[in-house]
Amino acid sequence: MVTLVGVRGNFVDALKELVELEFDTVEAYEVAIDRLKDPEYKITLGQFRDDHKRHISELTSLLIKHDVQPPLGHSMGKHWVTIGKVVIANLNGGDKAILLAIKVNKIDTNTTYARMKERPDAWNDARDIIECGLQDEQRHQKWLEAH
Numbered sequence: 001m002v003t004l005v006g007v008r009g010n011f012v013d014a015l016k017e018l019v020e021l022e023f024d025t026v027e028a029y030e031v032a033i034d035r036l037k038d039p040e041y042k043i044t045l046g047q048f049r050d051d052h053k054r055h056i057s058e059l060t061s062l063l064i065k066h067d068v069q070p071p072l073g074h075s076m077g078k079h080w081v082t083i084g085k086v087v088i089a090n091l092n093g094g095d096k097a098i099l100l101a102i103k104v105n106k107i108d109t110n111t112t113y114a115r116m117k118e119r120p121d122a123w124n125d126a127r128d129i130i131e132c133g134l135q136d137e138q139r140h141q142k143w144l145e146a147h
């Protein structure tokens with residue numbers, strides 16, 4: 001699915017979906033890292049995955065601070081990334097195909113962070129976290145485009 005995360009009626013729901021999207025993203029990275037042959041690609045994607053784990057912990061702390069129960073994993077039934085871990089696990093075509101799949105997923109995360117950033121109902125203390133997430137994603141995307 002091309003993601004609809006970030007468009008929900010209220011900021012809290014949109015933020016919770018963003019956390020679920022990040023969990024999906026981490027899972028997709030894990031499978032990709034496992035399957036990649038090039039050791040440098042593995043290292044770089046490992047760093048990117050750690051960025052996403054950091055996003056999850058920052059967003060989770062933010063939700064808790066606002067007395068909202070944070071998602072503890074990816075959502076049941078819904079999958080927010082376009083190319084999920086199962087598809088990546090079964091890709092043929094080597095490292096290039098895997099990087100391409102991760103790059104397609106970047107569209108989802110980038111779009112979501114950009115939407116969240118524009119929301120007029122965003123919490124003030126969420127803005128820096130969202131901005132950081134967007135910058136990380138743009139950095140990941142640049143690297144993927146270059147490779």
Ligand SMILES: [Fe+2]
Pocket residue numbers: 048052136137140
């Ligand atoms: Fe990323």
